[in-house]
Amino acid sequence: MRTVDVARESGYSVQQVRDLERLGVIPPAVRAANGYRAYTPAHVHALRAYRGLAGAVGPVEARRLLARVRTRTLAEAAAAVSALHVRLARERDEALRAEEALRAIRDEAGTGGAERDSDAMTITELAGALGVRPSTLRFWEQEGLVAPERVTTLRARRYGLAAVRAARVVAALRGSGYGIPAVREIMGSLDRLDGLEDTARLLGQRLDRIADRTVALLRAGADLAAICEGERSGRG
Structure with missing residues (x-):
């Protein structure tokens, strides 16, 4: 040829x-x-x-x-x-979990929903669930993206349900290519209806891109x- x-x-x-x-x-x-x-x-x-x-x-x-x-x-x-294929499937699953977390954030906004101790995660557990390193979660904390609780005299990190949900949204946004300043602005807008709607749109776009890549x-x-x-x- x-x-x-x-x-x-x-x-x-x-x-x-x-x-x-x-x-x-x-x-x-x-x-x-x-x-x-x-x-x-x-x-x-x-x-x-x-x-x-x-x-x-x-x-x-x-x-x-x-x-x-x-x-x-x-x-x-x-x-x-x-x-x-496994990698793309995991990205899709995590984006879907982020959408679910965002819906829960919206539904519980202003309701003060109860949280169970069983909903909490250690930094190692949350990092494993998100497919990131514990150092990444510490960095997000430093940047004001995710706020864990601290327990024990060793100040071990404990992520409550709200923090776990926020971390899922942050992970999906970072996976979409958004920089730290943009993610910080988006996460800060989640107490507003338009912020929730904009974030839902971004997560939908993330799923569309994953579908195109698949x-x-x-x-x-x-x-x-x-x-x-x-x-x-x-x-x-």
């Missing part, structure tokens, strides 16, 4: 094909006797897979994953792809499978 053929089949321009080859997204093309690049269908599969992966996890991680798919065993390559990963699936099978059978 010529460069122009690969470009047409993959949806990239000729220059993009050359640039992505230079970046290692596709293996180097064989040079024909006349000096022109000679590609195979395997290069088309790699370019299509890269498009989907870049949409799902970003271009840098997409390049790393393609390298693993080409060089690892079939089991390792499949596990790497499966891990991306679809992009699904589109890459068939081409990733072709790469795995071709590399291990000696075809392409």
Whole structure:
């Protein structure tokens, strides 16, 4: 296949094909006797897979994953792809929990709802539930985003139900790319109806983006499978 053929089949321009080859997204093309690049269908599969992966996890991680798919065993390559699906599913679950937390914040605004001791979490428990490090929760505390209670003479952190809910919303906003100042402003607005509505809209957008990334990963699936099978059978 010529460069122009690969470009047409993959949806990239000729220059993009050359640039992505230079970046290692596709293996180097064989040079024909006349000096022109000679590609195979395997290069088309790699370019299509890269498009989907870049949409799902970003271009840098997409390049790393393609390298693993080409060089690892079939089991390792499949596990790497499966891990991306698991990651997106977890992001979606956490965004849904943040929406649920936001609804609870709205419903309990001004009601002084009762809280049970069993609703509280330690910093380790909350960090594990959110998929972040305890140091991240400490940083959020320093920035005024989440306010834990402190108990015992060692001042161990205890997160009550309100703090757990706030932390879920903060985690979802940070996952959407919002910086600390923006998150602080959003969290400070939750005592207002318009603040609650705006935050609900942002969380909805977060779920929409996760859905788009999941679809992009699904589109890459068939081409990733072709790469795995071709590399291990000696075809392409």
